[in-house]
Amino acid sequence: MENDTIAAIATAMGESSIAIIRVSGSDALTCVDHIYQGKNKLTTVLSHTVHYGHILDPDTKEKIDEVLVTVMLAPRTFTRENVVEISCHGGLIAVEQTLGALLKTGVRLAEPGEFTKRAFLNGRIDLSQAEAVIDLIRAKTDKAAKVAIRQSEGKLSTHIRALRNDIVETLAHLAVNVDYPEYDADILTSQYVVERCQAINQELERLLLTARQGKILREGIATAIIGRPNVGKSSLMNALTQENKAIVTDIPGTTRDVIEEYVNVRGIPLKLLDTAGIRETEDIVEQIGVQRSEEALRSADLVLLMLNHSEKLQTEDIRLLEKIKGFPTIIVINKLDLPKRIDYEEIRQRSGGKQIIPLSVKTEEGLSLLEEAIKVMFFAGQVDMNDQTYVSNARHIQLLEQAKQNILDVMSGVEQGVPLDMAEIDMKNAWQALGEVIGEAVAEDLIDQIFSQFCLGK
């Protein structure tokens, strides 16, 4: 059933001061009234008011918890249905028992994402806004959260709607011509269509261009720190994260596995990967670590190759300099505080002129240069979040690509003089693809699949 009354625990499980159970549906108030004892019946109170009382087991009448209950009446609610939120004491027992009591009154346990799905089905938000809610919950950095919040406010939807409007106008123009060919406005129409398509295509390309930045803002730049054992990779990781998560010792081969940590470097979110020092080794555990380092290297968006300022280049260093060809790489030369033994010119030649940052993690000299270099590398200047819409969702990117292809087909078709009703079909397909971004005309199973990614209670 689509409009039965549902409930779920909306807060994370575990010890906490308060936990919230959310109830939504037309019977939310009457159902909660069966287990709630307070001054007034909830069915009689005003919308958007909070009430003190107790939750009782409906069978035994035993007190389960002391609570505050918030009543919000349709349609001014998250789901656009009647909503009751019960604030229980945190911890597992009171919340589970309250939910259990509620389920005895005919309320059904919600599926993951079902509250947000109802907000979508009831027209409060569109699909890209609903997807932004998932992104917000999963955001690992400030910037990622900001992108998600903007999308949840419908910023992307506004662009998509404007594009669809442009397409409809162009279609209208086409339709006149297709239906009344006797007007003989063919040539004028072709010109008009091509011009409109160029503008539409430009906007689609602009949105697609933001996708790469959007992905980075959401997931962080996967940044692998690689290098020979003992050069100071874990030390750099700790310095950038300002934590001592990675173990540092003067024993080569200290790090055995890839350690992941999210950091914010000058507003750029990095997913830092500290890896095991790469060398030939007999140690099985270390061998696996080295393998994983090489995998981290292959999947990295950015590689920080670390060398030692106070040692001559070694075979392993040279091998690594070969390996990083074709990867966006910054060469970090660590231990600048020690006497120089490395040959910078050789590195420059062997790396094909990659950027080199000498620094000392120990004295922190040069660390800020590295941070700046990372930032410049990815944004070539300033990141302006204020009027940018970032497309960050794989599904949206795919649909935008598809719309772009349809528009390109319209243009090349018209230019080659194919009948205008063919162009009309491609144009309609672009309109359809963009509609799917905001959830207009999408298949039901796709909607189910999207909402099933949510956590319970959302």
Ligand SMILES: Nc1nc2c(c(=O)[nH]1)N(C=O)[C@@H](CNc1ccc(C(=O)N[C@@H](CCC(=O)O)C(=O)O)cc1)CN2
């Ligand atoms: N207790 C509680 N905190 C919460 C939520 C919640 O559901 N419950 N939210 C859940 O994610 C977020 C807030 N998001 C919300 C978004 C819309 C509406 C809502 O009721 N919208 C109505 C009425 C707006 C109004 O009165 O002006 C609407 O848009 O029609 C509520 C919460 C975060 N904090």
Ligand SMILES: Nc1nc2c(ncn2[C@@H]2O[C@H](COP(=O)(O)OP(=O)(O)OP(=O)(O)O)[C@@H](O)[C@H]2O)c(=O)[nH]1
């Ligand atoms: N003098 C000096 N020593 C440093 C510097 N950075 C790190 N070290 C020291 O170098 C040693 C190795 O550092 P780690 O960070 O464990 O090196 P690693 O590259 O992670 O080593 P593996 O995990 O074995 O691959 C430690 O004793 C650090 O204290 C530096 O800038 N200057």
Ligand SMILES: [Mg+2]
């Ligand atoms: Mg290490």
